[in-house]
Amino acid sequence: MRRFLFIAVLAITACSGGGLPGFVNTPECQSIAERLPDEPLREIRVELRTGGVATLVDAEIADGEVTRSHGLMCRSEVPDGTGMLFEFGGATTGGFWMFNTHVPLDIIYFDRVGVVVGAAAMVPCPLDDGESERNWRDRCLEESLAYSADGAYARALELPGGWLLTQGLSLDALPDDLRLTVYGNVNS
Structure with missing residues (x-):
């Protein structure tokens, strides 16, 4: 706290x-x-496990409409080993965007039991000089189409861009047995 x-x-x-x-x-x-x-924001520990290798992440929880809509906006850094767990309480297909997000992020989408259903490397969508806020939002929304999951998901985990590579995991080739485990109660 x-x-x-x-x-x-x-x-x-x-x-x-x-x-x-x-x-x-x-x-x-x-x-x-x-x-x-x-x-x-509350924090929880999550584990990404593949085979016998576990990677722990201290994640802030975004489980309400406001916290999910803000996500990691306005951060100038997201330290290695940290991230944000988006909890939806059921299957969803909505996308993520990088509006007003100033650092690159990697995102992994999981179903309700922790199986990967998609992943993407997301890049910042900065406000261009002279650009109106409406055009900025529209451009960021268009760019976000590349960040969609391959199917319905119940959770998403955002991590510092490129950090997974330092842990031996590539977004382009995540192992089939990679699972997400959440320690503690997300909705407390």
């Missing part, structure tokens, strides 16, 4: 001009930072 309060303070400070690492200091990010003290 202390970690989340610390992150919230960092977010508010960074978005109000403090410039601390971790969050982007832009007007678009201010409303997200302002909500963090009232809606702190």
Whole structure:
């Protein structure tokens, strides 16, 4: 819990001009930072296992409409070994986009029992000079079509872009036996 309060303070400070690492200091990010003290993100440990090899990830949980819609927006970094677990409570097919997301992310989609149903490397979709917010949103939405899952999924795990490669896993060739295990109660 202390970690989340610390992150919230960092977010508010960074978005109000403090410039601390971790969050982007832009007007678009201010409303997200302002909500963090009232809606702190919970964290859970997840495991990616293939064969006898386990990779542990400390993941923030996005299990509500607001937290899922914000995801990892406005972050200037996502440290190695961390990420965000999106929990949908049932099968869904909606996509993910990189609007207002400033760091590359890898995403793996899982069904309700932890079997991989898709993966993608997602790149930031920055606001171009002189671009209207509407055009920015439309462009990011168009780019997001490449990030869709291959089928329905119940969970998605976002990780720092390229970090899985350092763990011996490639998004282009994830092992068939790769499974996601969540430790603890996601919906607590």
